[in-house]
Amino acid sequence: MTGFATVLPAGRKRRGEGHTRREEILHAAKDLFLEQGYDSTTIRRIADRVGISAPALYLYFKDKEALMLALCDQTFGHLIEAIGEIEKTIADPLQRVRRFGEAYAHFGLTHPDEYRLVFLGANIPESIRKVGHRAPTDDPTQPGVGGALVFKRLVEFLSELETSGTKLNYPPDTCAELCWMGIHGLVAAMIMKPEFPWSDRELLINGMLDIHLKGILRNP
Amino acid sequence: MTGFATVLPAGRKRRGEGHTRREEILHAAKDLFLEQGYDSTTIRRIADRVGISAPALYLYFKDKEALMLALCDQTFGHLIEAIGEIEKTIADPLQRVRRFGEAYAHFGLTHPDEYRLVFLGANIPESIRKVGHRAPTDDPTQPGVGGALVFKRLVEFLSELETSGTKLNYPPDTCAELCWMGIHGLVAAMIMKPEFPWSDRELLINGMLDIHLKGILRNP
DNA sequence: GGCGTTAACTGAACATTGATAAGTTATCGG
DNA sequence: CCGATAACTTATCAATGTTCAGTTAACGCC
Numbered sequence: 001m002t003g004f005a006t007v008l009p010a011g012r013k014r015r016g017e018g019h020t021r022r023e024e025i026l027h028a029a030k031d032l033f034l035e036q037g038y039d040s041t042t043i044r045r046i047a048d049r050v051g052i053s054a055p056a057l058y059l060y061f062k063d064k065e066a067l068m069l070a071l072c073d074q075t076f077g078h079l080i081e082a083i084g085e086i087e088k089t090i091a092d093p094l095q096r097v098r099r100f101g102e103a104y105a106h107f108g109l110t111h112p113d114e115y116r117l118v119f120l121g122a123n124i125p126e127s128i129r130k131v132g133h134r135a136p137t138d139d140p141t142q143p144g145v146g147g148a149l150v151f152k153r154l155v156e157f158l159s160e161l162e163t164s165g166t167k168l169n170y171p172p173d174t175c176a177e178l179c180w181m182g183i184h185g186l187v188a189a190m191i192m193k194p195e196f197p198w199s200d201r202e203l204l205i206n207g208m209l210d211i212h213l214k215g216i217l218r219n220p
Numbered sequence: 221m222t223g224f225a226t227v228l229p230a231g232r233k234r235r236g237e238g239h240t241r242r243e244e245i246l247h248a249a250k251d252l253f254l255e256q257g258y259d260s261t262t263i264r265r266i267a268d269r270v271g272i273s274a275p276a277l278y279l280y281f282k283d284k285e286a287l288m289l290a291l292c293d294q295t296f297g298h299l300i301e302a303i304g305e306i307e308k309t310i311a312d313p314l315q316r317v318r319r320f321g322e323a324y325a326h327f328g329l330t331h332p333d334e335y336r337l338v339f340l341g342a343n344i345p346e347s348i349r350k351v352g353h354r355a356p357t358d359d360p361t362q363p364g365v366g367g368a369l370v371f372k373r374l375v376e377f378l379s380e381l382e383t384s385g386t387k388l389n390y391p392p393d394t395c396a397e398l399c400w401m402g403i404h405g406l407v408a409a410m411i412m413k414p415e416f417p418w419s420d421r422e423l424l425i426n427g428m429l430d431i432h433l434k435g436i437l438r439n440p
Numbered sequence: 441g442g443c444g445t446t447a448a449c450t451g452a453a454c455a456t457t458g459a460t461a462a463g464t465t466a467t468c469g470g
Numbered sequence: 471c472c473g474a475t476a477a478c479t480t481a482t483c484a485a486t487g488t489t490c491a492g493t494t495a496a497c498g499c500c
Contacts, residue, residue: 015447015496039259043487053450055489064487120340120412147413170427174419178406178427185405186398192340199394207390207398207435215431233477234467241477263458275460276478284458 011051022060024050026074029067034113038068068117075114076147079107083153093161094213100154101183101209108187109201118147120188154180158216167218175216182212231271242280244270246294249287253333258288295334296370299327303373313381314433320374321403321429328407329421340408374400378436387438395436402432 013021028049032041043064047054061067082103090096108115158172158179168175186208190198198204233241248269252261263284267274281287302323310316328335378392378399388395406428410418418424 012495013448017448021448042485044485052448054487055451056449058488059448120408170423171419174423174427177419177424178431181405181409181424181428182402182431183405184409185401185403188340188408189401189404199391199397203390203394204397204401207394208401211398211402211431211435215427215435232466236468236476262456264456272477273479274458275480278459279477 021050021052021056025057025060025067026070030071030074033068033071033117038117072118075111075118076150078111079104080149080153082107083150087153093157093164094166096157097154097161097179098209098213100157101179101212102205104150104180105183105187105205108191112191115187115191119184120192151176151180169216169218178216179212182208241270241272245277245280245287246291250291253288253291258333292334292338295331296338298331299323300369302327303370307373313377313384314386316377317374317381317399318429318433320377321399321432322425324370324400325403325407325425328404329410332411335407335411339404340412371396371400389436389438398436399432402428 025046029041029046032046032049035041043057044054046067047057050057057067061070083100086096086099086103090099108119154176155172158168158175162168162172170178183205186204189196190201190204245266249261249266252266252269255261263277264274266287267277270277277287281290303320306316306319306323310319328339375392375396378388378395382388382392390398403425406424409416410421410424
């Protein structure tokens with residue numbers, strides 16, 4: 001019907017088109033993980049949705065964990081892009097930090113499932129939980145370093161803030177940990193317990209940012 | 221050696237002593253969950269450690285999930301006790317809030333798996349994820365209501381603080397949400413990413429509490 | 441056109457998992 | 471001693487992640 005591609009035996013890829021299949025798998029796996037969680041998503045079901053046999057999946061990913069890692073990196077990419085945007089458009093270090101927080105919260109709340117996957121390690125076995133927090137010096141093309149990169153940016157922003165003359169109550173790393181964890185806690189909880197009668201979202205996010213920015217600056 | 225209990229065929233319980241076995245299972249399961257995590261702990265291994273067959277475990281717990289839930293409730297009792305202790309021994313409302321935060325963080329860091337299970341809903345099927353956030357009016361003898369009870373106490377502490385004359389920057393519920401989420405984020409992250417090079421634990425916890433207490437008080 | 445190489449894929453199988461069914465043992469009141 | 475039944479076991483199930491050994495078909499080359 002469609003016309004292109006000569007009739008192939010039910011979706012078999014031509015030579016050299018493996019990466020296409022790989023992305024099909026990623027796409028299907030993402031959908032299924034988000035729908036049913038990591039544990040309930042089986043290799044067979046992913047393969048089914050793609051239209052291949054289960055072992056074929058192992059041609060593209062070492063194991064289920066590697067699949068998940070690849071997905072995490074993909075998601076982190078989006079967040080890192082958003083942060084790069086801040087670096088380009090905002091000059092004031094304090095504003096950068098605040099925008100970082102807003103971008104982070106926004107990212108989490110608009111991609112709740114991915115956030116769960118990446119930052120909460122929900123429904124993922126212990127073995128891959130440490131994803132995203134390898135040493136910040138790791139090769140960024142390697143899977144699983146997204147989280148560290150994001151954190152590194154925040155530390156950079158805070159270091160700028162300090163060298164620009166603003167006094168901080170803690171070292172930049174500690175400030176970064178505190179600020180991040182405050183926002184992270186809020187986002188994580190709002191995602192995990194949506195049925196809880198939360199106060200207004202904007203109020204909470206702005207409140208959390210206010211509190212933390214005030215809290216880390218020596219002379220507010 | 222110990223001497224009591226007549227020689228039994230390798231640990232079989234006398235009639236009516238089932239609850240003993242139940243507690244043995246809970247104990248073994250707790251150890252194993254803490255050592256290896258929820259997923260990696262198999263029913264068979266728990267049964268092995270207790271010295272019974274795997275199916276025997278199902279005489280005492282409906283399934284693996286029920287076992288974990290029972291453990292959660294048991295553990296939560298300790299947190300609620302600790303909070304009750306604060307109510308008894310500390311009068312000053314501000315101190316109460318601070319102690320609450322300390323107790324909460326301490327609880328999370330010393331019971332990471334229970335914390336993950338109840339407050340993060342990690343590694344468990346959706347069905348039990350919402351545990352801990354049922355309506356606060358639920359029967360506390362039912363499994364899985366710990367979280368809501370704990371939050372209620374914090375709101376009470378903050379309300380006391382307000383009625384005692386201290387001005388707050390936000391309503392007590394919002395303050396409670398902000399304070400809780402700050403600490404929660406920190407605890408959650410330290411649990412989920414233990415290999416991250418965190419700043420000093422005490423420093424972070426105290427820092428987070430300082431920031432939030434300063435942040436919610438109108439005139440510090 | 442035919443041929444060999446090999447990327448892309450499949451079917452059968454394995455070990456391990458949570459869980460159930462059906463049967464067995466031993467305790468204890470009468 | 472006996473019958474009821476609490477406490478437990480063996481055998482087994484279906485589902486899972488993963489591997490092995492093979493099969494199919496696309497493509498470069500003669």
